[in-house]
Amino acid sequence: MIDGDVLERVLSTATRRGAAFAEVFAEDRRSTGFSFDEGRVDQVTSGRDRGAGVRVVVGDTTGYAHTADLSEASLIAAAEAAAEAAGMGDGAARVIALDGAGPRRHPVGEVRIDPRSIPKDARVDLLRAADDAARAYDPQVVQVSAGVADSRRRILVANTDGLHATDEVTRVLFRVNVVADADGGKQTGYQSMGRTTGWEAFDEYDVAAMGSDAARQAVVKLRARPAPTGAMPVVIARGTGGVLFHEACGHGLEADHIAKDASVYAGRMGELVASELVTLVDNGSMAGEWGALGIDDEGHPTQHNVLIQDGILVDYMWDHLRARDAGRAPSGNGRRESYDCLPMVRMTNTYVLAGPHDPDEIVAATDHGVYIAELGGGSVNTATGDFVFGMREAYLIENGQITEPLREGNLIGNGPQVLADIDMLADDFAMGSPGTCGKDGQGVPVGDGQPTLRVSSMTVGGTAA
Amino acid sequence: MSADIADLVASLAAAAGPDEQIEAYASRGSSTEVRVWRGQVEHFVSAASEGVGVRVVSGGRTGFAYAGTLEADAVAEVLAEARENVAYGTADPDAGVAEPDGVEPVDIELWSDELDRFATADKIELALELERMVLAMDPRIRVDDANYIDGGGEMAVATSTGIVRHRRGNSCHVSVSTLADDGDETQTGFGYSIGDHPGEFDLEWAAREAVERATRLLGAEKPPSERTTVIFDPFVTAQLLSIIGSTLNGEAVVRGRSLFADRVGDVIASELVTLIDDPTDVRAYTATDVDGEGLATRRNVLIDAGRLDHFVQSTYSARRAGVVSTGNGVRGGYSSTPGTGCLALQLVPGARSRDDLIADVDHGVLVQSLSGVHSGVNTVSGDVSVGATGMTIRNGALATPVREFTVASTIQRLLTDVVEVGGDIEWLPSRAAGVSLVVRDVSVSGTS
DSSP states (O other), X not given: OOOHHHHHHHHHHHTTTOOSEEEEEEEEEEEEEEEEETTEEEEEEEEEEEEXXXXXXXXXXXXXXXXXXXXXXXXXXXXXXXXXXXXXXXXXXXXXXXXXXXXXXXOOSOOSSOGGGSOHHHHHHHHHHHHHHHHHHOTTEEEEEEEEEEEEEEEEXXXXXXXXXXXXXXXXXXXXXXXXXXXXEEEEEEEEEEEBSOTTHHHHSOHHHHHHHHHHHHHHHTTOBOOOEEEEEEEEOTTTOHHHHIIIIIGGGBHHHHHTTOSTTTTOTTSBOSOTTOOEEEETTOTBSTTOOSBOTTSOBOOEEEEEETTEEOOOBOOHHHHXXXXXXXXSOEEOSSTTSOOEEOOSEEEEOOOSBOHHHHHHTOSEEEEEEEEEEEEEOTTTOEEEEEEEEEEEEETTEEEEEEOOEEEEEEHHHHHHTEEEEBSOOEEOOOEEEEETTEEEEXXXXXXXXXXXXXXXXXXXX | OOOOHHHHHHHHHHTOOTTEEEEEEEEEEEEEEEEEETTEEEEEEEEEEEEEEXXXXXXXXXXXXXXXXXXXXXHHHHHHHHHHHHTTSOOOTTOOOOOOOSOOOOOOOOOOHHHHHOOHHHHHHHHHHHHHHHHHHOTTEEEEEEEEEEEEEEEEEEETTSOEEEEEEEEEEEEEEEEEEETTEEEEEEEEEEESSGGGOOHHHHHHHHHXXXXXXXXXXXXBOEEEEEEEOHHHHHHHHHHHHHHSBHXXXXXXXXXXXXXXXXXXXXXXXXXXXXXXXXXXXXXXXXXXXXXXXOOEEEEETTEEOOOBOOHHHHHHHTSOOOSOEEOSSTTSOOEEOOXXXXXXXXXXXXXXXXXXXXXXXXXXXXXXTTTSBOTTTOEEEEEEEEEEEETTEEEEEEEEEEEEEEHHHHHHTEEEEOSOOBOOSSSBOBOOEEEEEEEEESBO
């Protein structure tokens, strides 16, 4: 996207006011999306976003400016603006020499079938297949919408440490939303699939099955009763509850919150912060998963990071600046939504390893509680540890049996307490569906996963007495 | 720099062939975000963005493309791609761009020269001043971040049916996030202030809100589970109004996803509820004279003294419903096509202060923040269940702080169970204004 000698001149300009660190991040993203609603392809979208951001760090102050124009003149102007934003100091421009071998790559996974090679008609066929399956599932299905999208994102990063790296990531996404209607009102069902691969994802995933499963979920909920209130045991099905860890401790283990002492996990390194059953990993190099990327948005290779080992806190997640301040290597967790954003510490694919229990045994051992077949999104206050997550499909557990479906709602808990209260963890690990993690207004794709597990007590936000 | 964006969109719209309609939308703007921490600038982001989105409708089929640049070759490519995408759409007799409807945009000023001229150093100083004020108010307080944010720019939209609109606007606000410590315990708060320009900020109020919201919660515990009366504070009510607004959306109605379909003319709320979407009210942060399709915005009374009057409509939803657009075509910028939605909601306020509302409650909860609004609300079924923090109310006064509980009901019941609307309207940096709202019979879930 940008030649090495241009990058060197831009970085040199960026250091003119005495910057300790400067970086150029360039991005070229193309996307295609088909949306289908009420039996029609109602929109076909093509998009292109291309630009570069220059970051300049002077002392503890970061200046950032960006441009949609990748010409040298525009990049130099952005470097000047970022340097000015970072401080009013006056120093000599440094000569910057990038890693001579040209941009480094650290690919994870491969793209076997380039989505650009797929005719647009084939996308319409997939959407129709999901729609047909959902409508055929039950006459109470009254509305179906679906979408298929793919994107190719190329990035280039260069900084004053000489780092020069590039990456190209292809993602494909498919979703189905269903509305079912009966006398008691409307209910919704949802299924999605997201892979950091090419079109071969559709060899692995059956979109018709996703359509009928979304329909099943909506129809089941037509007879749902109000969820209970109060604290009780909660069993979460495998591959759907990673968001629990994302909220209960993932955000709290991001080094930017730690640096500001705005996390309940600050100062707890080496301590028991979870049930001894819990080993938590964040792994951006997990090929194919929705949160996978070769290098992060600061140019550092992604890697397998163990955060909690057998309940003991062993590491946080790091971006470049936080790692530099702590005198350690970055962990490949510096990410940004696009070139117009500053990078932050972010999760990638976050998951809990399998445990010793049998999933059926976990339900059978629960006298009265809630079984969550599928979680929705969540959010957390890292400073207090209080977090919520939604249940999209849930059932009552009575006398060790899964019984009636429940209406939607949130559960609320406190991160360290909930982690300590995980008293059963099954041997049936699975990754979950694609997510978008929001932080400070930026959304990035993330994956999660876990085996079936039980939390001995969480507060269920229902309306039943 | 590229040419005038009004000329650009007009020339794109003029490229329409005899059997096609074209809508072109372009925007160009810049923004500043200053974040300070411990008396220093943590980051300063100076952003400039521009882009164009083109929608082509032909034979009832719609294609769309966009690019985050206004370079001539990219713009030409966008038009070609949008045309190419048309081929894969399905014909929909109601698809099409907006038509001139004879309604002139209201004459409101959305641009402040004072804000435009406001110096960089002064932006930084405002954020630093806010941080200092907060820290001086209470020794238990830390600041997580203090921010000054502004943005300004222009947008233009043109259609081959004869619409050409061009407008500019700018806005600014300050915000601060706080942490209050007491031993091992930490609680959080926030404060903000908006204005047409920085001279209108009320830093003192923003600082006090941020301090009190955090310190008030120190010592908070889970409340007992019960059905009780809840007072939502203005910030929280604004979030609830956004949810309610999304159910009064004409597109959701015609697509079979609204729980209020077929209810026009019915009483769906307490008679105390009059809900208005009015982007022509300049006090609203999201005030605008033109919608995302280039039509004039207007004042729409959606719920009138409890009775559902009408839904908000865009050109598409209106055609399907056999009505006219209410000027509620919304778009997220050049990268998306217009949808349908509320632009600037407000509840007609009552007369009494928040203290007076509290004084009337023997037993209840004041809710000061919500969490999980996106995961715990289903606008199709109406289920609402969200995390909350606040204070218990006992015998007409705030009693003890509470956290880690949920409040739950349904959208339908929340509307009918409104007991009183406060007189304390607050203009927030969001699509809805806030006001204190008293609702009876809400499920609070905490300890068993």
